[in-house]
Amino acid sequence: MSVEPMDLTPKPDFRQVLQPTPFHQRMVEHCPIQNWMSWNGYQTPRVCDQLASEYFAIRSTCSVMDLTPMEKYRISGPDAVKFLNRLVTRDISSLKPGRVTYVIWCNDEGKVLDDGTLFHLRQGEYRLCAQHHQLDWLLLSSLGMDVHIEEETHQVAALSVQGPTSYSVLSAAGLTGLEQLKPFGIHQCSLNGFEVMISRTGFTGDLGYELWVDPAYGLALWDAIFALKNNGLFDIRTIGLSALEMVRIEAGFIMPGDDFNTAESTIRADHDRSPYELGLGWLVDFNKPYFTGKRALAYELSQPLKRSLVKLQVEGNKPPADSFLYDAKNGKRIGTIKSHSWSPILKTNVCMADIEYRNGLPPGQIWAEIYYQKELEWRATWAQCSVSEQPFWVHPRRVATPPQAF
Secondary structure (H helix, E strand, O other): OOOOOOOOOOOOOOOOOOEOOOOHHHHHHHOOOOEEEEEOOEEEEEEOOOHHHHHHHHHHOEEEEEOOOOEEEEEEOOOHHHHHHHHEOOOOOOOOOOEEEEEEEEOOOOOEEEEEEEEEEEOOEEEEEEOOOOHHHHHHHOOOOOOEEEEOOOOOEEEEEEOOOHHHHHHHOOOOOOOOOOOOEEEEEEEOOEEEEEEOOOOOOOOEEEEEEOHHHHHHHHHHHHHHHHOOOOOEEEOOHHHHHHHHHHOOOOOEOOOEEOOOOOOOHHHEOOOHHHOOHHHOOOOOOOOOOHHHHHHHHOOOOOEEEEEEEEOOOOOOOOOEEEOOOOOOEEEEEEEEEEEOOOOEEEEEEEEEOEOOEOOOOEEEEEEEEEOOEEEEEEEEEEEEOOOOOOOHHHOOOOOOOO
8 A cells, every 4th residue: 555645844834933843743642741842943852751661662662753853964976985084083985885884073173073873875875964953064074075965854754763672563564674684784665655764773772773764754654653552562652852861871872962062062172072082082093084183183192081981880879960070089079970860770870971081091989979859958978980881781682683573
């Protein structure tokens, strides 16, 4: 059965502050508490119903999130590879069509502007997805090159389908060929007469997929997935950004604007961060030709590391939001917790924290001074912290191919 396209192009309305996505009509039905927020000018849920249920949908069953507001840029032309290799810090010349990779890009001082995922759609044609608006920087960086850059945020609707049963849900919905799709792979398939691009990517550290479709077929794709929930075959829940924040910290993924100031938005010179200061030195490739920030990063690499964003586990159950960090109780202040979450599945506080290094090494001890409110009174306590070199949450099903069927 083929599906007729629907015109879901947003109509200008001065009374409407935030723009609805192509899935908004369905999302509203799943958001009884109406807890909305802005994401790149789109209306998106912070929490759909219950935060705990949304979290456990990601970790135990299947979750669906509207990914449309993510900034998307189509990059093509004879100099596309040359341009991208100059833009980002890693070498993308070996990225084959049908594959995705994680990238960051810097300014001339070697400070990170943003991070994102780069999709090699077909030979010489790419899609760059980013958290924040980057069109100005992309156009400036392309001067003198034969490359075409087009923002396609509004032209591509996207859903993130994540969780242990996500493979089974999508297969049952009629999206075929996923059994051999490897992590960071791209697969094209047809559903009820329209095309869907599926990438095995996500921000949860678990099994999951991202679906990319023409906005005209957005509701048809949504209905095909949620028909399985309505028929009682699978437990499928919509999620908001708060649940995603919990699992991305567990997975050790960083968030620009939360864990670090992007170079473009920083006011004070020492408040921006380099790849090395974010623990992303593995993304810097000095063996490729010139890229923006290469000279500054080469110099920084020759010096002892002064600070770093680390994954931090904090003892106790008091929320360490924005806590100062010290090298001992009542010692010297050495850093700040940038983002945190109580991990229901790990039963501990997990955080991303910015800390100072001494002689290129982290401090031997880290203590958090935590302020919390109890019965309308503020109290303070100390909690010992430990640095985790690995993500807090790692599960074998994230990379299992084919995934386990349910």
